[in-house]
Amino acid sequence: MSEVARPTLSDALTERMLELIRTGGHRPGDRLPSTRELSQRFAVTTPTLREALRRLEATGAIEMRHGSGIYVGAAIERLVLPNPNMREIHAVQLLELLDARIVIEPPLAAMAAERAGQEELAPLKQVLDEAGRHLRGEDAELHDANMTFHRATARLAGNSVLHEVVDSLLTVHGPEQREILQIFDDRRRDYEEHVAILAAIEARDAARAEELMRSHLADVKTVIEHRMRSPR
Amino acid sequence: MSEVARPTLSDALTERMLELIRTGGHRPGDRLPSTRELSQRFAVTTPTLREALRRLEATGAIEMRHGSGIYVGAAIERLVLPNPNMREIHAVQLLELLDARIVIEPPLAAMAAERAGQEELAPLKQVLDEAGRHLRGEDAELHDANMTFHRATARLAGNSVLHEVVDSLLTVHGPEQREILQIFDDRRRDYEEHVAILAAIEARDAARAEELMRSHLADVKTVIEHRMRSPR
DNA sequence: GCCGAGAAGTGATTAGATCACTTGATATGT
DNA sequence: ACATATCAAGTGATCTAATCACTTCTCGGC
Numbered sequence: 001m002s003e004v005a006r007p008t009l010s011d012a013l014t015e016r017m018l019e020l021i022r023t024g025g026h027r028p029g030d031r032l033p034s035t036r037e038l039s040q041r042f043a044v045t046t047p048t049l050r051e052a053l054r055r056l057e058a059t060g061a062i063e064m065r066h067g068s069g070i071y072v073g074a075a076i077e078r079l080v081l082p083n084p085n086m087r088e089i090h091a092v093q094l095l096e097l098l099d100a101r102i103v104i105e106p107p108l109a110a111m112a113a114e115r116a117g118q119e120e121l122a123p124l125k126q127v128l129d130e131a132g133r134h135l136r137g138e139d140a141e142l143h144d145a146n147m148t149f150h151r152a153t154a155r156l157a158g159n160s161v162l163h164e165v166v167d168s169l170l171t172v173h174g175p176e177q178r179e180i181l182q183i184f185d186d187r188r189r190d191y192e193e194h195v196a197i198l199a200a201i202e203a204r205d206a207a208r209a210e211e212l213m214r215s216h217l218a219d220v221k222t223v224i225e226h227r228m229r230s231p232r
Numbered sequence: 233m234s235e236v237a238r239p240t241l242s243d244a245l246t247e248r249m250l251e252l253i254r255t256g257g258h259r260p261g262d263r264l265p266s267t268r269e270l271s272q273r274f275a276v277t278t279p280t281l282r283e284a285l286r287r288l289e290a291t292g293a294i295e296m297r298h299g300s301g302i303y304v305g306a307a308i309e310r311l312v313l314p315n316p317n318m319r320e321i322h323a324v325q326l327l328e329l330l331d332a333r334i335v336i337e338p339p340l341a342a343m344a345a346e347r348a349g350q351e352e353l354a355p356l357k358q359v360l361d362e363a364g365r366h367l368r369g370e371d372a373e374l375h376d377a378n379m380t381f382h383r384a385t386a387r388l389a390g391n392s393v394l395h396e397v398v399d400s401l402l403t404v405h406g407p408e409q410r411e412i413l414q415i416f417d418d419r420r421r422d423y424e425e426h427v428a429i430l431a432a433i434e435a436r437d438a439a440r441a442e443e444l445m446r447s448h449l450a451d452v453k454t455v456i457e458h459r460m461r462s463p464r
Numbered sequence: 465g466c467c468g469a470g471a472a473g474t475g476a477t478t479a480g481a482t483c484a485c486t487t488g489a490t491a492t493g494t
Numbered sequence: 495a496c497a498t499a500t501c502a503a504g505t506g507a508t509c510t511a512a513t514c515a516c517t518t519c520t521c522g523g524c
Contacts, residue, residue: 008298008507010286034474045509047279050476054242054283058290066240066475067516100393107335161332165397240476266505277478282507298506299485 013042013052018061021072032062032070098221101169105150105217108166110210112156113201124152124198131191142187149194153213156201186223193219245274245284250293253304264294264302330453333401334446337382340398341429341445342438344388353434356384360430363423374419381426385445388433418455425451 017038026032033041039049053070056062060073116124131145147170154166193216200209249270258264265273271281285302288294292305348356363377379402386398425448432441 010507035476036474045511046475047282047477047510048508050279051282051286051507054286055290058287064475065517067473068518069474096391096393099391100397103339103391103394104336104397159328159331159335161328161401162335165332165336165401169393169397242476267507268505277480278506279479279508280477283476296506297486299504300487301505 009044010048010051010055013044013049014055016042017052017056021061026072028072028074030072032072034069038070094224095221097169098217098224101150101166102214102217102221104162104166104169105154106210106214108154108157108159108162109197109201109213110206111158112153113204113206113209115158116156116201116204120156121202124149124156124201127152128191128194128198131194135188135191142191143185146185146187146190146194153197153201185220189223190216190220241276242280242283242287245276245281246287248274249284249288253293258304260304260306262304264304266301270302326456327453329401330449330456333382333398334449334453336394336398336401337386337449338442338446340386340389340391340394341433342442343390344385345433345436345438345441347390348388348433348436352388356381356388356430356433359384360423360426363426367420367423374423375417378417378419378422378426385429385433417452421455422448422452 021032032038035046035049035053039046042049053062053064057064057073063071063073065071127145127148131142131149134142134145151167151170154163157163193212197209197212197216200212253264264270267278267281267285271278274281285294285296289296289305295303295305297303359377359380363374363381366374366377383399383402386395389395425444429441429444429448432444
């Protein structure tokens with residue numbers, strides 16, 4: 001029954017470090033304060049600080065050079081993708097994220113249509129059934145089921161790299177971001193469009209699947225743009 | 233003059249942990265040994281071990297739950313993208329990676345052609361000039377310059393999310409992976425095709441830029457496939 | 465002017481203890 | 495018998511403070 005797990009000290013540290021870099025006007029290549037100074041400033045001990053630093057290092061936000069110092073990494077000014085412990089991205093980036101999906105997902109739908117046998121189609125149908133059961137239930141659950149449809153479709157395409165990319169993009173729709181999305185999206189319509197996409201994939205009509213996915217995501221974007229201007 | 237920096241203890245630890253998970257037949261959701269046991273098994277102290285764990289956590293390879301345990305994450309069986317300290321991916325995945333680029337990069341070339349003013353085109357030209365100077369020089373340098381062209385083009389497209397995605401995909405072409413690529417690619421031809429792509433972008437011919445980028449990447453893939461079968 | 469030794473600064477690792485949280489078993493009450 | 499409350503064991507999180515290893519820059523010798 002437990003919730004999202006209370007953030008740990010080093011969770012907070014990671015975010016404070018990011019903030020320090022961003023608001024401090026640091027550019028990639030700049031050197032950051034030493035571990036000793038940082039641990040003092042944040043009032044934590046060395047090992048704790050270092051855990052936070054390692055996380056940032058793993059995503060390319062910083063670089064640690066033995067004997068030399070800690071440097072701002074190239075990824076700092078970009079979006080850090082698969083990062084369960086550092087939610088980034090704000091509302092403005094939501095539309096950019098959708099544009100990215102509009103580029104990537106339609107071809108994936110086409111690929112899925114081309115190679116998917118009946119057996120592999122099963123999980124996709126299952127996801128839609130699940131979503132269907134939530135049509136009159138909790139909005140959050142329908143929303144999640146809709147997201148799962150996109151992941152499942154990407155998986156069907158059969159390219160693990162692209163699958164991972166889509167998965168990353170959708171994961172960013174997590175935590176706070178997810179709440180924003182939930183305010184804007186039109187879950188019922190999404191569901192219906194998903195049904196149509198599945199039909200095209202099942203019929204192995206690649207061109208149609210691609211076009212439907214494209215217009216579906218364009219619809220989502222339109223709705224969000226509209227509602228951003230005139231909240232419900 | 234220093235080289236690639238000697239791997240640190242926790243670097244090695246990160247890889248040993250990954251190996252433990254992979255060869256141990258662990259599936260996502262499985263619980264791993266406790267920190268106490270792991271630190272004993274690897275003969276390192278807790279803080280050191282935890283640094284390695286945090287890196288794995290940051291990429292979604294594992295999940296640490298306070299009071300409960302350490303669990304294998306969902307990302308473990310997929311590709312972990314922007315990860316300077318964990319080179320993954322083997323040769324088989326090279327072709328999949330290229331397929332992914334074939335899906336993503338052509339539309340980006342089109343977007344670049346549509347929105348690029350003359351000023352923004354400067355860095356792209358500069359990259360090509362740089363590559364041109366290496367035409368008769370070191371293969372490695374030409375190879376790098378060619379890679380930079382792809383990054384720069386993706387940047388021009390003006391979507392930071394997609395830019396980051398492409399950057400991640402190309403980054404994976406790092407360390408060991410890069411050596412593999414260098415064996416297979418045809419740097420001179422790549423350069424010439426890049427020149428043609430730039431011309432299309434400069435002429436703001438989106439359709440042509442897209443098609444050229446697509447055929448360029450298809451060429452690269454063909455060459456690699458061919459050479460994999462019959463090494464030089 | 466060049467270059468090598470050394471000092472200062474910085475990250476990497478160690479050691480063991482203590483705190484905080486989760487989970488399942490046990491006991492208790494109805 | 496079942497549900498609920500309590501508690502103990504296991505596990506991650508953090509602290510403490512010192513030492514080791516590496517880089518960089520300065521300064522002296524040639």
